[in-house]
Amino acid sequence: MSLLGSAALAMWWDIAPQVLADFEDWHSHEHFTERLGIPGFRRATRWRDVAGGAGIFVMYELDDHAVLSSAPYLARLNAPTPWSTRMMPNHRNMIRSQCRVLESAGGAVARHALTVRLSPEPGRADALQAALKARIEALPTRPGVIGAHLLQHQAPPIAPTTEQQIRGLRDQVADWVLVACGYDLAAIQGLANGEFGEHRLRDAGAAEGTVVGLYAVAHSATPRDIG
Numbered sequence: 001m002s003l004l005g006s007a008a009l010a011m012w013w014d015i016a017p018q019v020l021a022d023f024e025d026w027h028s029h030e031h032f033t034e035r036l037g038i039p040g041f042r043r044a045t046r047w048r049d050v051a052g053g054a055g056i057f058v059m060y061e062l063d064d065h066a067v068l069s070s071a072p073y074l075a076r077l078n079a080p081t082p083w084s085t086r087m088m089p090n091h092r093n094m095i096r097s098q099c100r101v102l103e104s105a106g107g108a109v110a111r112h113a114l115t116v117r118l119s120p121e122p123g124r125a126d127a128l129q130a131a132l133k134a135r136i137e138a139l140p141t142r143p144g145v146i147g148a149h150l151l152q153h154q155a156p157p158i159a160p161t162t163e164q165q166i167r168g169l170r171d172q173v174a175d176w177v178l179v180a181c182g183y184d185l186a187a188i189q190g191l192a193n194g195e196f197g198e199h200r201l202r203d204a205g206a207a208e209g210t211v212v213g214l215y216a217v218a219h220s221a222t223p224r225d226i227g
Contacts, residue, residue, distance in 0.1 A: 002104040004042035004222075007062040008151050010099055010177045012115070012213065014054040014092040026087050028219050034076060034084075035060060036223045040067030043222045047113050047215030050185065054092075057115055057215045059179065061108065068098045069156035077161035088166040096171040099151035103133045106140030106147020109220045110181035112188045116196050117174035117211040124205030131204035132178065135195045139180065144187025148180040174211075188214065 015023050032044045040063040049055035067073060080088065095117070120128040129150070136148040153173050164171060178196060182188045194200065198210045 002106055002147055003101055003108050003149055004061040005040075005063045006101050007065040007067060008099045008101060008149075009058075009060040009062065009068065010097045010115075010151060010174065010179070011056075011058045012093075012095040012117075012174075013056050015056055015090060016054065016092070019087075019090050023087055023090060024218065026083050030081065030083055031087075032219070032221050033226045034081070036221060036226050038067070038070070038072045038076060040064070040070060040073075041223065043108070043220065045109050045220040046218045048218050050112065050214040050216045055213060055215070057113065057213060059108075065098070065100050065154065065156065069158050074158060074161065077163050080163050080166065084163070085166060088163055089168060091167055094167055094171045095174055097151065097153040097174045097177055098156055099153050099177060101149065102129060102152050102176075103136050103150040104147075105136050105149075106145075107181060108147060108149060108179075109217065110146045111183050111217055112181065112185050113215045113217070114178075114180040114188045114192050114196065115213045115215065116178040116192075116201070117176070118178065118201060119175040119207045119209070120205050121207045128176075128201075128205035139191075142187065144184030145180065145182035145191070148178065148191075151177040151179070153177070185214075 035041050043061040045059050047057045132150050139145050139148045180191050192212050
């Protein structure tokens with residue numbers, strides 16, 4: 001499996017331009033350091049909307065799904081720092097998916113990332129996964145692309161946390177998450193218009209309402225990077 005572990009936390013939100021600099025300082029120098037100090041957190045990566053908009057995409061790669069309900073992680077979620085407490089209300093339109101890795105091939109960090117949020121049609125989950133598996137396995141050697149990964153949300157058995165309460169609204173979730181990474185934006189855009197476009201996904205068994213995003217990497221780190 002190419003992701004660093006069998007689970008991942010995938011999140012999207014918007015950040016207002018007036019707090020972006022403070023957010024990136026906090027997220028890179030405090031929040032990443034805090035999260036990567038939790039046992040089971042293997043890598044943290046943040047991307048920003050490729051067109052310069054307010055959108056943020058973050059993915060944490062985890063040893064396994066149990067990390068998401070572990071005591072060290074819950075301790076941090078329920079005791080945010082003062083800086084975290086100040087930043088949390090600025091996470092607008094939060095989508096937070098706590099996922100198991102279904103498929104993974106190739107690399108997980110590159111200059112550009114395509115994300116697709118989707119759900120299978122009732123009764124077509126197996127067919128959709130099989131179709132996406134074949135497409136994902138064909139990608140790592142394609143020019144401009146380094147890899148792709150398929151995740152499925154599964155909520156851990158935990159109560160709402162202090163961080164969620166500070167954000168003020170219940171987080172939304174993406175049922176399935178497809179992430180494709182590459183060094184060439186045109187190649188990544190081609191995936192969004194090709195095999196991971198809405199019509200092709202519908203033919204493979206996806207329900208209506210897929211949501212596509214294109215992002216550029218801002219920061220990636222592992223526990224070794226934070227000492």
